[in-house]
Amino acid sequence: DAKTTQPPSMDCAEGRAANLPCNHSTISGNEYVYWYRQIHSQGPQYIIHGLKNNETNEMASLIITEDRKSSTLILPHATLRDTAVYYCIVRVAHLSGTYKYIFGTGTRLKVLA
Amino acid sequence: GAVVSQHPSRVICKSGTSVKIECRSLDFQATTMFWYRQFPKKSLMLMATSNEGSKATYEQGVEKDKFLINHASLTLSTLTVTSAHPEDSSFYICSARWQGLSEQYFGPGTRLTVT
Numbered sequence: 255d256a257k258t259t260q261p262p263s264m265d266c267a268e269g270r271a272a273n274l275p276c277n278h279s280t281i282s283g284n285e286y287v288y289w290y291r292q293i294h295s296q297g298p299q300y301i302i303h304g305l306k307n308n309e310t311n312e313m314a315s316l317i318i319t320e321d322r323k324s325s326t327l328i329l330p331h332a333t334l335r336d337t338a339v340y341y342c343i344v345r346v347a348h349l350s351g352t353y354k355y356i357f358g359t360g361t362r363l364k365v366l367a
Numbered sequence: 368g369a370v371v372s373q374h375p376s377r378v379i380c381k382s383g384t385s386v387k388i389e390c391r392s393l394d395f396q397a398t399t400m401f402w403y404r405q406f407p408k409k410s411l412m413l414m415a416t417s418n419e420g421s422k423a424t425y426e427q428g429v430e431k432d433k434f435l436i437n438h439a440s441l442t443l444s445t446l447t448v449t450s451a452h453p454e455d456s457s458f459y460i461c462s463a464r465w466q467g468l469s470e471q472y473f474g475p476g477t478r479l480t481v482t
Contacts, residue, residue, distance in 0.1 A: 286469070288470065290473075295458070295476065295478070296475055296476065297371070297373075297460050297462075297473035297474050297475045297476050298411070298460075298462075298473045299473070300470045300471075300472065303469065303470060341410065341411075345469075348416060348424070349424050350399075350416045350417075350418060350421075350424040351418070352399045352416060352418065352464075353469075354401070354413055354416060355401075355411075355413065355471065356413075357410045357411045357412075358410065359409075359410050360410055
């Protein structure tokens, strides 16, 4: 069922940009890419989502390749509080008539002082 | 942002007993709620999806008689783990969304330990 592939861990220096990659080569045309992060023993926090255009909000930017087979989440100026597990998720249609998330395995980002 | 709460945050129960976990959307009406399970250092696995007033839709491999889900109102869903066993020990997380938003908002999670 896995739809995304992420590196298991990354380090980033405080103040620098953190670029987190995700491969989703089997994504279908109407399936969105979502990014969440999870700080230890808490619920995931929404960051950003997109379909095919690049997106930016106050937390991050999302760059999606033209063929939609991969994307990159960019935290422009990482801080120590950005240390977390970052999940790349594909949203797919569900039997219940709504949509469901398929979580990737996540990237453990460590921001270093 | 939208706020989702869970109660209790931690629970310890004896093997063979049942335990109920509540999930509430505090500032919006949740048309759909989701229940996930997470093992240590692993990703979230969807257990079931419930629309308000309807029966839950369970993912393959999830026993519906063991994990009872009720979504009786637009702000409350409950997950009852029946006849709990030590292998049911896990971190259970709910999420909720309403029709006007595409993203899900997650609760803080409930850590269940079955002894």
